[in-house]
Amino acid sequence: MSTHPLDRREFLKVAGVGAGAVLSGCATAPGFLRSGRGGSNIVVVGAGAFGGWTALNLQRIGARVTLVDMFGPGNSRSTSGDETRGVRSSYGDRPHGELWMRWARVAMQRWRDWDAEYAKPLKMQVFFPSGDIILRSDWEPFLKQTKAWWEKNAIRHEVLSVEEVAKRWPQFSLKDVNVVLYEPDAGIVRARRATEAVAEVFRYEGGRMIIGRVVPPEPGAFDGHTVTLTNGDTISADTFVFAVGPWLGKTFALMQNRIRTPLGTVFYYGTPIGDQRFTFPNMPSWNYPGTTGWPGLPVDNRGFRVRGGGGGGVQPAAANGAAANNAGANPGGADSAATRSATPAPTQNVTDPDPAPVG
Ligand SMILES: Cc1cc2nc3c(=O)[nH]c(=O)nc-3n(C[C@H](O)[C@H](O)[C@H](O)COP(=O)(O)OP(=O)(O)OC[C@H]3O[C@@H](n4cnc5c(N)ncnc54)[C@H](O)[C@@H]3O)c2cc1C
Secondary structure: OEOOOOOHHHHHHHHOHHHHHHHOOOOOOOHHHHOOOOOOEEEEEOOOHHHHHHHHHHHHOOOEEEEEEOOOOOOOOOHHHOOEEEEOOOOOOOOOHHHHHHHHHHHHHHHHHHHHHHHHHHOOOOEEOOOEEEEEOOOOHHHHHHHHHHHHOOOOOEEEOHHHHHHHOOOOOOOOOOEEEEEOOOEEEEHHHHHHHHHHHHHHOOOEEEEOOEOOOOOOOOOOOEEEEOOOOEEEOOEEEEOOHHHHHHHOHHHOOOOOOEEOOEEEEOOOOOOOOOEOOOOOEEEEOOEEEEOEOOOOOOOEEEEOOOEEEOOOOOOOOOOOOOOOOOOOOOOOOOOOOOOOOOOOOOOOOOOOOOO
């Protein structure tokens, strides 16, 4: 937030698409940095996927950036602090899905670029291009619209026959499946490690990182220049970016009734010892009504991942609260909960009023 409100489009350009151009050396500093309208001293609150990348990209175009997080980048309570997250561009069920689709495609390329630059020095690959299959009994509007947008945007995809799927990935049970869409460029990101890595690179390149909790400003009391931490320290800047994810409603009273924070449930299952069918690259990520999932990733192999849908509006714990909102536990040991078939997956029985965002 700024006393001179940023042009939202301009900010999104910087935080998102603009950085690619900067990295490739063809961008100029955006107006709000050049003109001093917002100033170049920026505080980003929240070091999750959104805050971390925003801080890094702003710094790379010349801003002086401080990144503040109450628990640290990749922490267990944050949404980005789970083991893995899928990146796919199939959003035919969303009103603005075509935009999401393009953003997701940029994200895939960004993660590839990240690995090309950092996998070796950091000795850690973060993006695993598993491909993604959508399994359905018929051509639902979601599939039809996704396919139409893929065609319009020249995005690589395949319509697979059930026989083809059975041949390529015999570990799937294909009962009731008649239609399959495949996006070969989709993949899986090591979320927690990537979030930590982005923050580390930000620091390495000169960024300032503070572990501390910004006290949510009293309604109407935020002057746009200074925030206070719970230890009493104050931080001043010309521009503030609050990238506090599901805490947004708790941070600004104004947002309380404007955002929804559905709870998702993620399970990581142990697979049979020596059985590589459920490990990258031997199976794609998948989307079946009500659940999504993907293979375990080498070499730590935290398990075969299954996600159920969200339910209800759940506020994240306060700073001193307990539960993390990512169920990152592996409920079975290496020999238990072996997943023999990847559809009707064994997830917790959750009611999902809005099944689309499972990812
Ligand atoms: C179970 C589940 C599965 C999901 N699966 C997918 C998927 O497969 N693919 C996909 O694209 N998306 C998926 N999502 C969504 C995705 O994880 C989120 O959109 C993304 O991680 C949000 O990142 P963020 O940076 O906005 O928030 P977060 O990662 O939650 O980061 C917010 C940060 O703000 C900090 N913070 C909050 N308040 C303060 C304060 N007052 N002072 C200082 N710091 C503060 C927190 O400590 C935290 O680190 C899933 C979400 C869930 C819950």
